[in-house]
Amino acid sequence: MPALLAAILSVFILASCDSSGGEVASDKGPQPPNILFVVLDDLGVDQLSAFGYGGLIPSQVPRTPNIDAIAHVGVRFRNAWSMPTCTPSRATFFQGRYPFRTDVKNAIVASDLANSQVSPFEITTPKLLKEKGYVNAVIGKMHLSGSNLNPANNPFGDGVMHELGWDYFEGYLDGGPYPIDKTAGGANHVSGAVYGCGFVPNVNNDPTHGADSGACYKPNGSCTAISTASTATPGLACLEGGGIFDPGQSCRASVPAYLDFNLQNGYYTSELIINQPDGGVEVLPPSDARSRGYRSTLETDRAVAWVKQQKLGQPWMLSVGYSAIHTPLQPPPASLLPGDALKIGAYTCSSDLQEQRQLTNHMLEAMDKEIGRLLVETGIARYAKDGTLDYRPENSNTVVVVMADNGTYGPSVKLPFNLTRAKGFPYQSGVWVPLIVAGPMVKEPGREVPHMVSSVDMYSLFSELAGIDLQKTLPESLQVDAKPVLAYLTEPGRESIRDTNYTETGTNIASSNASAPPPCVIPTSNMCVQVFPQKGICEDQSGTWYGPGGVAGPQGLGSCCAVNDYLVAQGESPVDILPNSQKAIRNDFYKLVRIDRLNCASQQIESADEFYQVDQAAPLPKLDNALSNLLALPNMTPEAQQNYAALQSKLSALLDSRTVCPGDGNLDLMVDDADIENWKHYSTLNGGRSSWYDFNHDGLTNEADRSVIEQNMGKDCRPSS
Structure with a gap:
């Protein structure tokens, strides 16, 4: 075939794909673009060479050729902020409102009431887009609600994503993969070995408890003999294929009783939840073969399958929530890594900082490869002859949006960013995230936008892409914080739309009758937190558990203040305590941080401001490190003083703009008969436990709430025009 004809045909094939990325003619005019939203977990801008970072040592920079390819043909937003933790950011993506308006202030854990989960009364993105004919799906992790870890606080149970507006959901409700199963599915039944990475190493990497051969059982009872003759680490290869490796054993007629397929194991085995378009719910246990395999691969497989099921001419929005690079850090399949990657089977998954950083790189590189496959197998891009991603947005009717939910978790942070002020904090290393948008409407692709953009602005972007005017569509009473983004794509040189950016994290609403989770100390930030309900989750964060059965004894300690008393009594230095509330607001050059923290001696909340000058220079940005606090200097310049006063005023005005309306549960800022009817519904749903009509936050929706x-x-709380 002549080269010119081949080139023409290749472009035609790419541009006329089925319902995935291709442009589809319609009697009703051009189809609005499909939207592929890729959410990266715990991945700050510090990780990516596309933004000029990735670490100061070139050999240790993660290789992300597919993310780089998207950035090369799209727009990189150099100054994008998220919230400091995952749930608040993900909520802002789809409801466009800051956490102080919604009470979704931190990553949801089992003790958090429905009041701090995304409300079914929010006008979420899928509800908006549905009015424009879109079908909407979420694949992977999104963490907008509680889970079966505490059903009492999750009114809709496993069907919650359908109730929030999505037509289809296939993924996970929890905030991250379960802790690594260090029994490797029961493979340690004789030796009692602790397999830190969730699989049996080979003998070279673990001479005492490793194995070079054994039996690999699958959930259906089948078994295959496997050894180092065919794979470097048989235990890992078996796990990658969804099996359990029985070290040094031969296959038996049936699966040995000591092997347990119901154990969840980090990135490789998890309970999977499906919400169907008709509201049907399916829960696949870890023993189901469909629940087993490496998460980044499974998330891609499911996303591709959903896109291929969509009809020609049907616009869609698919949000793919990749679980990587959230803890627990666990080796990905070697097949997803560059050829010169370190031998995966040698990892121990310990708290060693150097190993954690290498492992983070490999998990990111594996996810990057799967993102490339996602674009290719949905018809949005293709592979060039040399194997690189050939992505030409002008040949597709799909807009690709890539954004992370918060900064990198401390141990994995790349220099010069600050690992002690990373995920969980409102500092630059905790909220400065990558944002890339590519699509056929982008003018002058490959450029950067230096202006401030927030995670709440994704709500506006998705609406703009679908042709929705939020000002005309949303009720006037709804307080929305999202700003337009589309103009940055279509108008190179567009002036800044935002004059400030805002972020916050705080304490979610828990039952007034419930105790806070036990304390956990994170060594990398020297910080005590009370957010992890289980010892295993604390340890997956490289933390030291001070709860029951931890370092302080069988009973454990009840608070971070008690931890500091314990440490001082042991002759050790006290640790910092996670603030109750953290807020930050910035303009183009300066940043105000406000911290509210418990004073253990007085048991009072004390507030303190910090003030910094920041920029987005690469490779050495000006960051908000402790020694850079301008308020600690003897004198500030007049310019700094003016900016500090201006940001204080902006912050106060923003926080004061929330309208509180007691008795209003459906967010219309009116208390009327609709609230009584809604209360009746929720007072019987899920046994009348936690709901958005539990006004006194006791974990029950009962007569006390009806009284409110x-x-x-008759109260009308809507602001007067």
Whole structure:
């Protein structure tokens, strides 16, 4: 075939794909673009060479050729902020409102009431897009609600994503993969070995408890003999294929009783939840073959399958929540890594900082490869002859948006960013995230936008792409913080739309009858937190558990203040305590941080400001490190003083803009008969436990909450125009 004809045909094939990325003619005019939203977990801008970072040692920079390829043909937003933790950011993506308006202030854990989960009364992105004919799906992790870890606080149970507006969901409700199963599925039944990475190493890497051969059982009872003759680490190869490796054993007629397929194991085995378009719910246990395999691969497989099922001419939005690079850090399949990657089977998954950083690189590189496959197998891109990603947005009717939910977790942070001020904090290393947008409407692709953009602005971007005017569509009473983004794509040189950016994290609403989770100390940040309900989750964060059965004894300690008393009594230095509330606001050059923290001696909350000058220079940005606090200097320049006063005023005005309306549960800022009817529904749903009509936050939706409605009946809280 002549080269010119081949080139023409290749472009035609790419541009006329089925419902995936191709442009489809319609009697009703051009189809609105499909939207592929890729959410990266715990991945700050510090990780990516596409933004000029990735570490100061070139040989240790993660290789992300597919993300780089998207950035090369799209727009990189150099100054994008998220919230400091995952759930608040992900909530802002789809409801466009800051956490102080919604009470979704931190990553949801089992003790958090429905009041701090995304409300079914929010006008979420899928609800908006549905009015424009879109079908909407989420694949992977999104963490907008509670889970079966505490069903009492999750009114809709496993069907929650359908209730929030999505037509299809296939993924995980929890905030991250379960802790690594260090029994490797029961493979340690004789030796009692601790397999730190969740699989049996080979003998070279673990002469005492490793194995070079054994039996690999699958959930259906089948078994295959496997050894180093065919794979470097048989235990890992078996796990990658969804099996359990029985070290040094031959296959038996049936699966040995000591092997347990119901154990969840980090990135390789997890309970999977499916919400169907008709509201049907399916829960696949870890023993189901469909729940087993490496998460980044499974998330890609499921996303590709969903896109291929969509009809020609049907616009869609697919949000793919990749679980990587969230803890627990666990080796990915070697097949997903560059050829010169370190031997994966040698990892121990310990708290060693150097190993954690290498492992983070490999998990990111594996995810990057799967992102490339996602684009190719959905018809949005193709592979060139040399294996690189050939992505030409002008040949597709799909807009690709890539953004992370918060900064990198401390141990994995790349220099010069600050690992002690990373995920969980409102400092630059905790909220400065990558944002890349590519699509057929992008003018002058490959450029950077230096202006401030927020995670809440994704709500506006998705609406703009679908042709929705938010000002005309949303009720005037709804307080939305999202700003337009589309103009940055279509108008190179567009002036800044935002004059400030804002981020926050705080304490979610828990039952007034419930105790806070036990304390856990994170060594990398020297910080005590009370957010992890289980010892295993604390340890997956490289933390030291001070709860029951931890370092302080069988009973454990009840608070971070008690931890500091314990440490001082042991002759050790006290640790910092996670603030109750952290907020930050910035303009183009300066940043104000406000910290509210418990004083253990007085048991009072004390507030303190910090003030910094920041920029986005590469490779050495000006960061908000402790020694850079301008308020600690003897004198500030007049310019700094003016900016500090201006940001204080902006922060106060923003926080004061929230309208509180007691008795209003459906967010219309009116208390009326609709609230009584909604209360009736939720007082019987899920046994009348936690809901958005639990106004007194006791974990029950009962007569006490109805009384709040009746006491405020007829109140109209809508701001006067």
